[in-house]
Amino acid sequence: DSLAxxxxxxxxxxxGALWGVINCAGVSMSFGPLEHLTVANVKINxxxxxxxxxNVLQAFxxxxxxxxxxxxxxxxxxxxxxFPFYAGxxxxxxxxxxxxxxxxxxxxxxxxxxxxxxxxxxxIFPTEMNGPKSGKHFNAKMEPFKEAMAPVYGEIDAVKxxxxxxxxxxxxxxxxxxxxxxxxxxAARPWCTYSVPNNVWLVRVIKGLLPDAWWHAFNYALVKTLxxxxxxxxxxxxxxxxxxxxxxxxxxx
Numbered sequence: 001d002s003l004a005x006x007x008x009x010x011x012x013x014x015x016g017a018l019w020g021v022i023n024c025a026g027v028s029m030s031f032g033p034l035e036h037l038t039v040a041n042v043k044i045n046x047x048x049x050x051x052x053x054x055n056v057l058q059a060f061x062x063x064x065x066x067x068x069x070x071x072x073x074x075x076x077x078x079x080x081x082x083f084p085f086y087a088g089x090x091x092x093x094x095x096x097x098x099x100x101x102x103x104x105x106x107x108x109x110x111x112x113x114x115x116x117x118x119x120x121x122x123x124i125f126p127t128e129m130n131g132p133k134s135g136k137h138f139n140a141k142m143e144p145f146k147e148a149m150a151p152v153y154g155e156i157d158a159v160k161x162x163x164x165x166x167x168x169x170x171x172x173x174x175x176x177x178x179x180x181x182x183x184x185x186x187a188a189r190p191w192c193t194y195s196v197p198n199n200v201w202l203v204r205v206i207k208g209l210l211p212d213a214w215w216h217a218f219n220y221a222l223v224k225t226l227x228x229x230x231x232x233x234x235x236x237x238x239x240x241x242x243x244x245x246x247x248x249x250x251x252x253x
Contacts, residue, residue, distance in 0.1 A: 007059040018063035020070040020185045023096075025052040030088035031138035033153050036145040042088040049092035053099060068113040072184045073100045077122040077200050080207060081219055084227075085156060104192070117184045118193045122200040123171035135159030151242035153233055160230030172197045 010018055027048045030041040053073060064071065078086060079093035097118060104116040138158035142149070149156070172180075180196050195201035203222075207215050228234040 017067035019067050021060050022072040023053045024074045028089040032142040034087040045088040045092040050095045065111045070115045072117045074119045117190050120195045125171040135162040150240050155232040157230040170197050170199045
């Protein structure tokens with residue numbers, strides 16, 4: 001397949017010793033309440049974000065060990081602080097974090113000079129994944145179950161959510177993020193985890209310090225503040241009545 005062919009080319013060009021790999025696979029193919037997501041869309045998140053990372057690692061780890069090189073896996077803010085209505089992406093990035101920590105433990109004895117680095121980016125602007133265009137894409141994905149979810153979750157408008165994030169969240173420019181990756185792959189003593197920009201690092205520290213119940217309360221308050229523009233439930237608005245069930249009994253004449 002294409003990955004095996006790529007590994008063969010790299011092996012020939014490097015003599016079988018490769019310094020570094022950056023795993024940056026990332027898609028988000030589902031948006032909306034977990035109870036309404038299709039398993040097919042959730043699977044796509046895992047196939048790309050998790051299985052894709054595993055495939056690359058298995059293809060290149062022998063060359064990386066030979067060079068005593070480095071692995072950099074890109075997770076996300078969502079990999080430790082989930083957003084609601086984003087379950088497929090959240091779960092896949094939590095899995096990338098577990099994968100990274102597991103690999104770091106396994107290589108500690110097998111290849112002690114290798115380093116396995118995790119990068120947790122927050123908002124990166126400007127990109128195609130943020131802003132109204134992406135919000136319209138996610139609104140379209142919610143359309144099939146919009147009526148069913150309204151009595152429980154109210155109105156969820158991804159365009160408003162993403163626009164509010166654009167306005168309110170500190171972000172890192174793609175050029176600056178590339179410099180973070182350059183440091184992660186080339187520094188003599190890299191950090192185990194890079195959380196960027198600084199607000200991501202701060203939230204990660206807060207999570208590490210708080211008991212679980214306090215962390216949940218903090219994260220809920222944060223999400224509620226950031227997303228209330230696009231989620232009527234977070235604004236405290238009354239929920240619409242559930243749709244009336246259609247009677248299947250024949251009408252009497």
